[in-house]
Amino acid sequence: MNAPLPGHTVSNPNATAQALLSVDNVSLEYRTPQRVVRATHQVSFEIDPADRFVLLGPSGCGKSTLLKAAAGFIQPVEGEIRLQGQRVDAPGPDRIVVFQEFDQLPPWKTVKQNVMFPLLASKTLKRKEAEARALHYLEKVGLAAFADAYPHTLSGGMKARVAIARALAMQPKILLMDEPFAALDALTRRKMQEELLLLWEEVRFTLLFVTHSIEEALVVGNRILLLSPHPGRVRAEVHSHQYDLHSLGGAGFQESARRIHRLLFDEGPSEQTERELDFTDIRIAY
Amino acid sequence: MSHLSSPREEFENVLPPLANVPLERELPLGQRLWQQGWIRKGLILILLAVLWEAIARYQNNDLLLPSFVQTAQALYGGLASGELLGKVWISLVVLVKGYLIGIVLAFALTTLAVSTQLGRDLLSTLTSMFNPLPAIALLPLALLWFGLGQNSLIFVLVHSVLWALALNTYAGFLGVSETLRMAGRNYGLKGMRFVLFILIPAALPSILAGLKIGWAFAWRTLIAAELVFGATSGKGGLGWYIFQNRNELYTDKVFAGLAVVILIGLLVENLVFDSLERVTVKRWGMQR
Numbered sequence: 302m303n304a305p306l307p308g309h310t311v312s313n314p315n316a317t318a319q320a321l322l323s324v325d326n327v328s329l330e331y332r333t334p335q336r337v338v339r340a341t342h343q344v345s346f347e348i349d350p351a352d353r354f355v356l357l358g359p360s361g362c363g364k365s366t367l368l369k370a371a372a373g374f375i376q377p378v379e380g381e382i383r384l385q386g387q388r389v390d391a392p393g394p395d396r397i398v399v400f401q402e403f404d405q406l407p408p409w410k411t412v413k414q415n416v417m418f419p420l421l422a423s424k425t426l427k428r429k430e431a432e433a434r435a436l437h438y439l440e441k442v443g444l445a446a447f448a449d450a451y452p453h454t455l456s457g458g459m460k461a462r463v464a465i466a467r468a469l470a471m472q473p474k475i476l477l478m479d480e481p482f483a484a485l486d487a488l489t490r491r492k493m494q495e496e497l498l499l500l501w502e503e504v505r506f507t508l509l510f511v512t513h514s515i516e517e518a519l520v521v522g523n524r525i526l527l528l529s530p531h532p533g534r535v536r537a538e539v540h541s542h543q544y545d546l547h548s549l550g551g552a553g554f555q556e557s558a559r560r561i562h563r564l565l566f567d568e569g570p571s572e573q574t575e576r577e578l579d580f581t582d583i584r585i586a587y
Numbered sequence: 588m589s590h591l592s593s594p595r596e597e598f599e600n601v602l603p604p605l606a607n608v609p610l611e612r613e614l615p616l617g618q619r620l621w622q623q624g625w626i627r628k629g630l631i632l633i634l635l636a637v638l639w640e641a642i643a644r645y646q647n648n649d650l651l652l653p654s655f656v657q658t659a660q661a662l663y664g665g666l667a668s669g670e671l672l673g674k675v676w677i678s679l680v681v682l683v684k685g686y687l688i689g690i691v692l693a694f695a696l697t698t699l700a701v702s703t704q705l706g707r708d709l710l711s712t713l714t715s716m717f718n719p720l721p722a723i724a725l726l727p728l729a730l731l732w733f734g735l736g737q738n739s740l741i742f743v744l745v746h747s748v749l750w751a752l753a754l755n756t757y758a759g760f761l762g763v764s765e766t767l768r769m770a771g772r773n774y775g776l777k778g779m780r781f782v783l784f785i786l787i788p789a790a791l792p793s794i795l796a797g798l799k800i801g802w803a804f805a806w807r808t809l810i811a812a813e814l815v816f817g818a819t820s821g822k823g824g825l826g827w828y829i830f831q832n833r834n835e836l837y838t839d840k841v842f843a844g845l846a847v848v849i850l851i852g853l854l855v856e857n858l859v860f861d862s863l864e865r866v867t868v869k870r871w872g873m874q875r
Contacts, residue, residue, distance in 0.1 A: 453872025
């Protein structure tokens with residue numbers, strides 16, 4: 302049993318319940334034709350129910366690899382990942398992933414059939430109930446009018462919303478999102494972050510969200526795990542439950558963003574007073 | 588960037604709603620007609636027929652080159668007497684049998700190839716060995732093994748369809764994006780269900796291309812085999828019709844038989860495969 306991590310979520314301060322997802326000392330490797338590369342090294346964290354947990358770090362810190370391991374696509378070489386106490390060793394419908402690429406929606410199914418697909422494929426529901434649930438979640442993301450359209454006729458933001466509706470309709474134990482808004486334009490991205498937070502207010506799902514944007518991490522998450530690259534190791538865990546989309550540009554927000562930037566890029570505190578980084582202008586990567 | 592001259596004035600426009608400007612216009616009738624593929628292709632066919640008639644009249648030798656009109660008359664005669672239609676039916680029945688068996692075997696081989704390493708090696712070795720082998724070269728062997736019945740024709744047909752279709756289907760399966768595969772595995776699809784629900788629809792453009800190629804090989808192999816093979820139990824197919832009429836020097840009937848071969852090819856390509864593409868890969872935006 303792990304010792305409780307510092308900075309536990311505020312939503313359940315008297316947490317006696319078991320963590321929903323526990324990643325325990327996990328090291329991940331991947332093979333290239335020439336070598337075996339270590340992507341993450343002894344990473345540990347725990348996610349509680351209804352957390353919005355963010356994995357944040359620059360390129361090469363293994364955050365997407367960690368998400369795929371949590372989903373069951375990759376086996377850890379060291380350590381283990383447990384979902385509600387059960388070891389994760391294969392992909393399954395209780396951990397639905399929302400991917401980044403636009404082609405995650407099968408183009409041969411209409412929007413409604415796409416949202417029904419996990420329910421039918423995993424034999425969770427019969428056709429009628431699956432259809433009712435699909436329409437319900439399509440309304441939540443505002444796409445009820447496009448239920449019979451094919452994905453190739455939709456815009457990028459609409460496709461992302463269909464992917465989110467598809468994931469939520471399955472009512473998984475944990476929702477895994479791998480930089481889902483990175484390929485969208487900035488305006489749509491803002492809108493999608495807002496909609497995701499509103500959906501969370503309503504449904505209270507548990508979220509594991511991967512991003513490379515400090516701003517997105519502070520807005521979307523309530524706990525942020527910072528990973529340093531080559532190989533990925535846990536640098537810090539930071540609170541962000543006090544921030545939402547309206548905090549952008551605020552003093553506390555800026556301070557947290559600077560602190561995260563410092564933690565990730567290890568600049569000494571003496572240098573920091575010289576440069577005033579204003580985070581409404583500067584991005585690490587977009 | 589000069590700061591000496593004053594910058595241009597800012598302005599705002601009040602935009603009234605556009606009431607009378609049509610935001611969509613229909614294309615003129617001529618352009619819309621020209622968009623229809625069959626009209627354009629029909630014009631090409633008519634042009635070719637006129638050219639043929641002109642050359643035949645210039646040659647003036649019925650035996651060597653009957654004209655378009657003579658061929659059309661022979662065709663009409665053959666159709667009216669029911670002889671041509673009967674022979675076409677015999678050919679098509681054999682073709683469909685061989686084609687379907689070829690499809691089933693191709694899918695079995697490809698499914699094996701995507702699931703196991705051995706299957707992959709088997710597929711690549713077998714296709715590289717047998718794909719270059721013309722099916723008609725196997726006909727004497729088939730006659731030895733299966734005798735003078737339909738089965739030897741079906742054997743040869745299966746060979747002509749199987750390798751091209753298996754190659755295309757396998758290439759299509761390999762081209763399915765990693766994200767779609769992960770999504771399928773995410774929802775708990777494995778094995779046969781994974782192939783059926785994710786791989787086959789995602790690879791459908793390649794599969795359709797393989798089906799078209801397989802059909803073309805099968806049709807030409809069948810006609811060629813029937814030319815060589817002759818009649819079984821007194822009823823031959825279209826190839827036999829062409830062969831018999833060549834022997835009796837009815838060149839216009841030969842041309843009529845060839846025209847039927849071409850017409851069936853055109854019909855299947857444009858009617859069957861095009862419609863199939865229209866309701867599947869074109870509707871889904873997977874192919875232009």
